[in-house]
Amino acid sequence: MNTNYHLIIMAGGVGSRFWPLSNDDLPKQFLDVLGVGRTLIQLTAERFHDIVPTENIWVVTNRHYADLVQEQLPDVPRENILLEPCRRNTAPCICYASWCIKKKNPRATIVVTPSDHIVMDNQRFADSIRDAVDFASETDAIVTLGMKPTRPETGYGYIKADLTFASSRKKNLYRVDAFKEKPTREVAEQYLQDSSYFWNAGIFVWTVSTIVNAFRVYQPEISRIFEKLLPTYGTPREREAIDEQFPLCESISVDYAILEKAEEIFVYPADFGWSDLGTWGSLQENLQRDSYGNAVVGNDVKVFESRNNIIHTEGLRQVVVQGLDGYVVAERDGVLLICQLSEEQRIKLFH
8 A cells, every 4th residue: 555645535416316315415425325234435435445545535525414424434534524615516626635635745646536436346446546546656647447338328428548559658558539428329339339438437547746737737727726725725724715715616527627638648448347326227237136137225125026126225114016117116214216217317306
């Protein structure tokens, strides 16, 4: 484990994609959606257990979730939980944390990861991260992890790699040709047939000097905001200063702000069973299913003459499902949802 390695966990997301399990007060990163006794943010931190020292883990989250982060990640230093007063997408979030890290360790190499994704093969994940970190720490390059597509997914952004140009230092890193928006079904089918396209997992690796300089060059206004606050980081004045200055940042993703502009950017193709769990359907695909395609999370659930469902219950003592095909059945705190999986995009209209 290298004491120069730092981890930024982005945990500010809100929403109700997994309603009634999740809501704006309890987003999915703080839920045990897999039924394994650990929340998504806990699983995220645990994946880096042998890579990054606990004292080098930073969590950027909405100030309303400060207590949740402390409760679920009690070993992370309190001063490493950075609180956003409002939502400004991923670029300001990353810039803020990067300047905090730079003040603590100007030689740091940083991994940035979302808090609410899942990984099925932790060993292969760790191997990929170590390769990417080794490469980034020795260069001025930005590294992003690209997932090998397994289906024509329209809900993910894509990375197009130049497979003819591998890094001279590591043969499994390639220059990025372009970042692609979420495609139509027809375009996603084309990407699936082309080995140079990868899903954009939103996992990035760079040195702190590389990312700070990239913000200075490509997003000078955002950079100036956090650079001038440098004397306050780690002091009692930090919270007030951030509350005042953070809302002045443009709301922009790091993809648009930095990655699409940077020149020295590489993709590390990886395959470790990744999903961003954006829908009930994606959760169903990543849970163990019976011979009829039913995925079940709950203490006492009986399923008869049903197929291709996801059933997720917490408070109910017993649940019996009969005759359903392709449904989500979810319960939390006395609220029960029964909805066709094909219509789950309409769930936000139901509450």
